[in-house]
Every structure is written in structure tokens, then in C-alpha cells.
Amino acid sequence: MKKTMKQSLASGFTLAAVTFLSLSASADPIVLRRGAATPAPATADKLAALHDTRDALVEKALLMADARQARLQTLAKTEARQKLLGEKQDVIGKGDTLAIVLARAGAPANHAADAFAAVTKIFNPKDLRPGQQVSVHLAPETDGDGVVLQSFSLKANVERDVAVTRQPDGSYKAEDKLKPLTTEISRAAGTIDNSLFVSGTGAGIPVDVMMEMIKILSFDVDFQRDIQPGDGFEVVFEQKVTQDRKLARNGRLLYAAMTLSGTSLKLYRFEDGDGFVDFYNPKGESVRKALLKTPIDGAKLTSGFGMRQHPILGFSLMHKGVDFGAPTGTPIQAAGDGTLKVYGGNGAYGNYAQIQHNGQYATAYAHMSRFAPGLRVGSRVRQGQIIGYVGTTGRSTGPHLHYEVLAGGTQINPLSVKLPSGRKLDGADLRQFLAQTKTLNDKMDSLPHPVQVASAR
Ligand SMILES: [Zn+2]
Incomplete structure (x- = not known):
């Protein structure tokens, strides 16, 4: 049933097109003949009437052609709009702003501006990152042939989408969509x-x-x-x-x-x-x-494998501490809770800190590039607190922490301390x-x- 209707519609269009073409082709020759011959009055009247009918038909055909042209133009416009409609995916590129992305999708500038104002209430545009996915939805305008920005959403991160939706009154509302x-x-x-x-x-x-x-x-x-x-x-x-x-x-x-x-x-x-x-x-x-074995950020240590020379040394009679090789500026941590007993320049030790932990143990830190702000002799420090930064002050050949453990005022091997x-x-x-x-x-x-x-x- 449907198929038959489609077929008859199609053949109807073809018939109309053929009629239109034959009328246009024969129009001019008839008009020319009309002025050239002088037939009998009765025949002439009939002929004139016939020609008038013909002229009317030609005019009608021309009007139809104009209408067709206009229809085609509207169709092209509709097609262009159609391409903008629906949900479009985009990805934030380098240098993109939300305004650029919305404009690229074809959103009207005033809608984009309103939607942007709404989204900034819950999302800082500075958090926009290349690679984030954006989805923009444009809908047909109800009272015109334009488009409206219906909604857009941004994947702010894997657990958070930010969505902006057009409200019935034409305003925009932003909301967070958190994924479980x-x-x-x-x-x-x-x-x-x-x-x-x-x-x-x-x-x-x-x-x-x-x-x-x-x-x-x-x-x-x-x-x-x-x-x-x-x-x-x-x-x-x-x-x-x-x-x-x-x-x-x-x-x-x-x-x-x-x-x-x-x-x-x-x-x-x-x-x-x-x-x-x-x-x-x-x-x-x-x-x-009571004491950390590594009183420095262990992730920053420079490898000591195969290095037997200073600054990566073990404890000996000559070298009364152990060295941790790390870049200048690496934070040094208090090995344990205690009180700063010495905190300042100390000859070959360079910038030096000594912490008294209890009646028995103290720890010392040498060659620091600088001291931690706010600390002085007598300050209480907590285990892990930053007391200074790695450097190469004093007698030192490169940036490292020289670390000592003292028991009763004498350096002991930190590696053998059993806590x-x-x-x-x-x-x-x-x-x-x-x-x-x-x-x-x-x-x-x-x-x-x-x-x-x-x-x-
Ligand atoms: Zn050393």
C-alpha cells in the first residue's frame, strides 16, 4: 500500500516536470506566428483566445519555477541548519576556550555567552584542559529558522561531568554530575x-x-x-x-x-x-x-650503586656519619621528635643542625644549603618535620646530607642503632x-x- 503511494507520487512529479518543460519550449514560436499571419476574423478571435490561455499557462509555469527556486533555497538553508542540530562531540584543544568550542559547534553567540556565565558558577574555566571531552546539543528554534544552544556538557575529570541546560524561560542552568x-x-x-x-x-x-x-x-x-x-x-x-x-x-x-x-x-x-x-x-x-633510618625524602635519593667514594660513604672512624646523595634543595626531615640543640654554621659541617631526642640519642645534619624558616636553637621539632635543605656547604664535594647519630655525645654507626x-x-x-x-x-x-x-x- 505504502509502496504504491510512493510510486504514484513519484510518477506525478515526473508528469508535472514534462508538462512544464514542453510549455516553456513552445511558448516563443507561438507568439512570433501570432504577429506574422492575418487569418479570418472568427478564426482570429478563437486563435487569440487560445493564445491568451497559452500565455496564462506560460506565466503560471514561470511562477511555479520561481516557487521551486525559492523552495530549493529554503531547503538548502534547512539542510545547513540540520547539519548543526543534534548532539556534537568535540575535544578541548590547546588554546581552546569554552567560547571557542561553543562557536565551533554553531551555537549562537548570545546563547554561548549565557551558558558560559552559568557554567562558571560551578566550574573554573582555568580548569579547562586539552583533551577534555565536550558535548554540545543544538536544537531548532521554535519561533524561527535558527538554532538554540539546548545544552552542553564537559567531562571535567573521570568522575565529574559539568552540564549546562537551557531552561524553558531561555536561561541556562549548570549542574554537576558526579559518577559513582x-x-x-x-x-x-x-x-x-x-x-x-x-x-x-x-x-x-x-x-x-x-x-x-x-x-x-x-x-x-x-x-x-x-x-x-x-x-x-x-x-x-x-x-x-x-x-x-x-x-x-x-x-x-x-x-x-x-x-x-x-x-x-x-x-x-x-x-x-x-x-x-x-x-x-x-x-x-x-x-x-624513635628515629627514621632515612631522614630525607627517599624518592629523591641519587643512586648509590657502585659508588664507593664520597659523598656516598658508610660509617667509619674517619667518616663519623652516613651520607645521602640528593639534589640541592631536597627537604631534610627530623629523624625523630626532639629539640634543636645546634642550628647554624659549623665549620667543615657547613650549615648544621643537631637535634637532641632524649637523654641518650641526638642526630646531626650537615652541609645544608639553607635552614627551615621559623626554627632556631631550642625549637621543638616533630619526627618528619622539615629542618633544612640539602646542599654542599662546608667541606663537601657535592650536594648531599651528611647524617650522624650521637649516643652520649659520641657518633655511632647509624646503621647499627637498634631501636x-x-x-x-x-x-x-x-x-x-x-x-x-x-x-x-x-x-x-x-x-x-x-x-x-x-x-x-
Ligand atoms: Zn659525610
Whole structure:
């Protein structure tokens, strides 16, 4: 039924076109003949009437042609508009602004301006980044043949879309669309080729997780001397991912382990009954000790493999401390809580700090490029607090931290200092800790590899 109708419509159009063409072709010759001959009056009248009818038909045909032309023009205009309509995807390029992207999509300038004003209420245009996806929706104007900016949305990041929608009154409203996130437990492991930081990030450990791992291991590991090529590392941490498994952000570090020359060191995150969070060894002993073994950002240490000369030296009668090679300006941390006993220039030591931790131990830091603002002799410092920055002041051949541990005023080998372990879990806390570590150990091998940061595209 439908097909028949279509066919008859099509043939109708063809017929009209043929009639139109034949009329146009015969029009002029008839007009010419009319003036040339002088027929009998009766015949002449009939002929004149016939010619008038013909002329009327010709005029009608010409009008039809004009109308057709106008229709074609409207059609072209409609087609051009049609191309703008609907939802268009675009990607923020270098130097793009939202205004540029909206104009590129064909949004009227006044709509783009209003929509932009709306979006800035919830989104800082400075957060626009190349690669972010934009979707622009243009709709036909209801009282005209133009277009309206119906809506646009921007993927601000993997967990947040910012959407702007045209309201019935023609104004624009912006809203945040947060995507639900789930927590995944990821595991990464590897072997150290050169530096833990380089090998770790190479194994897919995000930088922020790496930093936390190094921080908690700094109580037990001397990152300058303890690490040898072939040593292993392992880390388990949370990742917040979107439903399409794109990484939104990394969560908490749950477990960090290292195998140093065959000796394994395992640390588990645990929140005790009082809500206090710390890392514990498998026996439930806190990782926290009175002194850090690496009193400097372990990620910044320059590799000491194969270097036997200053500044990467071990402790000896001649060299009464240990050196950490790091770039000038690397923050130096107080190895433990204490009071600044010396803080200033000190001959061959250059810029020097000494912290008294308790009646027994003190630590000293030499060759600093500068001191930390606000500190002076007598200042209380907390473990991990920045007390100065790596440099090469005094008798020094290159930027490094010269670090000493003093017992009763005499330098001792920092590597041989045996500090008591921190607090030990007991009772219900210990039982829960052991159950929790068993659960993690059991599923350790089946944990997925970390989700990597997706590009904004
Ligand atoms: Zn030294």
C-alpha cells in the first residue's frame, strides 16, 4: 500500500516536470506566428483566445519555477541548519576556550555567552584542559529558522561531568554530575633495577602511593645503603574507579613490603579500636620508631650503586656519619621528635643542625644549603618535620646530607642503632589485625594490577 503511494507520487512529479518543460519550449514560436499571419476574423478571435490561455499557462509555469527556486533555497538553508542540530562531540584543544568550542559547534553567540556565565558558577574555566571531552546539543528554534544552544556538557575529570541546560524561560542552568565510584584493591610488585622510585613507578605504582610507601618504610630502611639491585618490592592499595573502570584517584595504601638482600619486611595498614591508623609488621608491632633510618625524602635519593667514594660513604672512624646523595634543595626531615640543640654554621659541617631526642640519642645534619624558616636553637621539632635543605656547604664535594647519630655525645654507626619497635597491638586489636592480614594475604596473588591514569581523552 505504502509502496504504491510512493510510486504514484513519484510518477506525478515526473508528469508535472514534462508538462512544464514542453510549455516553456513552445511558448516563443507561438507568439512570433501570432504577429506574422492575418487569418479570418472568427478564426482570429478563437486563435487569440487560445493564445491568451497559452500565455496564462506560460506565466503560471514561470511562477511555479520561481516557487521551486525559492523552495530549493529554503531547503538548502534547512539542510545547513540540520547539519548543526543534534548532539556534537568535540575535544578541548590547546588554546581552546569554552567560547571557542561553543562557536565551533554553531551555537549562537548570545546563547554561548549565557551558558558560559552559568557554567562558571560551578566550574573554573582555568580548569579547562586539552583533551577534555565536550558535548554540545543544538536544537531548532521554535519561533524561527535558527538554532538554540539546548545544552552542553564537559567531562571535567573521570568522575565529574559539568552540564549546562537551557531552561524553558531561555536561561541556562549548570549542574554537576558526579559518577559513582567503586573501590578496587590493586597490587603491584617488582624488582629494583636501580632505584625503588624508578622501578616502582615503572611497575605501575602511582607516585603518591610510592611516596607514602617510602615514608612508612623510612623507619626501617636506609634507602641509600640498604637497597641493592634485585631487591623486591610489593604494594597493595585502593583505587577509586568509575563504572567503566577509569581511575578517578588512588585511595589508601594497605600494604607495603620489601625484600632487602633476602630479608623481607612487610607492613600492613590497620585501624585500631580507637580509630588510630598505623602500619604494623606481621606480629602487630607498629612501624614507628624513635628515629627514621632515612631522614630525607627517599624518592629523591641519587643512586648509590657502585659508588664507593664520597659523598656516598658508610660509617667509619674517619667518616663519623652516613651520607645521602640528593639534589640541592631536597627537604631534610627530623629523624625523630626532639629539640634543636645546634642550628647554624659549623665549620667543615657547613650549615648544621643537631637535634637532641632524649637523654641518650641526638642526630646531626650537615652541609645544608639553607635552614627551615621559623626554627632556631631550642625549637621543638616533630619526627618528619622539615629542618633544612640539602646542599654542599662546608667541606663537601657535592650536594648531599651528611647524617650522624650521637649516643652520649659520641657518633655511632647509624646503621647499627637498634631501636625498639613501636607500640604492639594486643587483645581484640591484635586478633582483628591478624584476621585482617590473613584475609589480605590469602587474596594477595589474585589482586588485579593497578588501573593506570587514563588520558583525558
Ligand atoms: Zn659525610
